[in-house]
Amino acid sequence: MPCEGNVQCQDGSLTLYAGAKSPGVDRESNWLPASEPFSLYIRAYHKRTLGRAPPVCVLLNV
Numbered sequence: 001m002p003c004e005g006n007v008q009c010q011d012g013s014l015t016l017y018a019g020a021k022s023p024g025v026d027r028e029s030n031w032l033p034a035s036e037p038f039s040l041y042i043r044a045y046h047k048r049t050l051g052r053a054p055p056v057c058v059l060l061n062v
Contacts, residue, residue: 006030017060 007029008014017023018032018040034040042057 006014006016014030016030016032017027018034018038020034020036022028023031040057
C-alpha cells in the first residue's frame with residue numbers, strides 16, 4: 001500500500017503536511033519533514049471522468 005501508515009480523513013481523502021516544523025503530534029503520521037525553504041511538486045494521477053477535479057493543494061502556516 002503506497003500510503004501505509006498515513007491516516008485518511010473520514011471522507012476518504014488524504015491530508016499531507018509538509019514542512020520543517022511538526023504539525024502536531026496528532027498529525028505527524030501524515031507529515032513529510034522538509035527543510036526550509038522548500039518547493040512542493042505533486043504528480044497526481046486520477047481517472048478522467050466528468051465532474052471530477054484534480055486534487056487541491058492548500059498552503060497552511062502552522
